[in-house]
Amino acid sequence: MNAAHTDAHDSQNTSADSPETSAEAAAASLRGRIRPLPAETDDETFLPFLDLCFNWSMDRPRIEIEDLRYRSDAVFYYRGWGREGDIAVAAHAEADAQSPIVGLAWVRLADIDDVVGRADEKVGGDFAAALDKTGTEVVRSEVVTEGDAGAGAGAGAGAGAGAGAGLGSDAPAGADTDGSADADNAAAESEAAESAAVDLTPSDEQMPFTGYGWVAADIPELSMAVLPDHQGQGIGGALLDTVCALARMSGFPAVSLSVEDGNGAAKLYADHGFVSVGRNGDSDVLVRKLG
Numbered sequence: 001m002n003a004a005h006t007d008a009h010d011s012q013n014t015s016a017d018s019p020e021t022s023a024e025a026a027a028a029s030l031r032g033r034i035r036p037l038p039a040e041t042d043d044e045t046f047l048p049f050l051d052l053c054f055n056w057s058m059d060r061p062r063i064e065i066e067d068l069r070y071r072s073d074a075v076f077y078y079r080g081w082g083r084e085g086d087i088a089v090a091a092h093a094e095a096d097a098q099s100p101i102v103g104l105a106w107v108r109l110a111d112i113d114d115v116v117g118r119a120d121e122k123v124g125g126d127f128a129a130a131l132d133k134t135g136t137e138v139v140r141s142e143v144v145t146e147g148d149a150g151a152g153a154g155a156g157a158g159a160g161a162g163a164g165a166g167l168g169s170d171a172p173a174g175a176d177t178d179g180s181a182d183a184d185n186a187a188a189e190s191e192a193a194e195s196a197a198v199d200l201t202p203s204d205e206q207m208p209f210t211g212y213g214w215v216a217a218d219i220p221e222l223s224m225a226v227l228p229d230h231q232g233q234g235i236g237g238a239l240l241d242t243v244c245a246l247a248r249m250s251g252f253p254a255v256s257l258s259v260e261d262g263n264g265a266a267k268l269y270a271d272h273g274f275v276s277v278g279r280n281g282d283s284d285v286l287v288r289k290l291g
Contacts, residue, residue: 050078056260076110084109105241216256
């Protein structure tokens with residue numbers, strides 16, 4: 001993204017102003033609008049940006065904000081903000097910290113209780129090789145069932161994209177498509193699908209969710225979104241670099257995310273040092289090393 005253009009010039013030296021000077025001034029102004037979020041930030045601050053993360057594609061059914069308050073694959077990214085490892089930076093509309101937030105980037109570790117003992121669920125070596133780790137240190141992110149799935153966090157307009165199963169599927173190979181399927185089986189499948197769609201509240205019985213872009217216990221996953229009216233101003237890149245700098249200072253070796261096929265934000269991530277280390281469903285899992 002390009003730095004925001006500015007028409008302001010020194011009235012006594014307009015001819016001396018170069019494009020580089022204007023760009024530097026715009027970049028400095030943007031940096032002054034980016035501030036860290038406090039640990040006590042409430043859920044409502046995250047929801048508009050998580051909305052963009054999950055609903056980045058207009059070609060898919062919309063997931064309402066109210067659903068994002070209960071889906072296990074959504075609350076993972078913001079519920080109980082302020083725990084160890086949580087880092088977030090916000091871009092404000094103006095330098096005033098009280099002005100509205102127009103962009104948000106945040107990183108979060110998976111709960112260690114959800115990943116302990118899962119080292120046997122190895123991935124094929126794609127993540128491991130890219131991260132210079134052994135196979136036992138890297139575990140593929142849990143993917144929810146189709147009834148619970150959607151574009152995951154790390155997505156968004158001017159953001160990344162989540163993986164997850166699709167919101168619909170074609171009949172599997174060999175399936176009976178002539179309408180003669182057993183009625184009882186069809187009723188059972190319908191009931192199961194309805195149950196899966198309704199039961200979005202996290203519970204102890206559900207499989208622990210570690211994030212769509214999760215690669216290792218010590219690497220937080222990044223999510224980011226910029227409000228549509230403020231895209232194209234360099235905010236996304238500034239947020240990325242700022243949150244990654246804070247993550248590095250906090251001792252994290254890298255940050256990860258997932259970007260779904262078709263999401264144009266992939267170029268932004270590539271331009272800012274993220275590389276693909278594997279696949280999760282319909283998404284590339286990207287990592288930016290911080291060392």
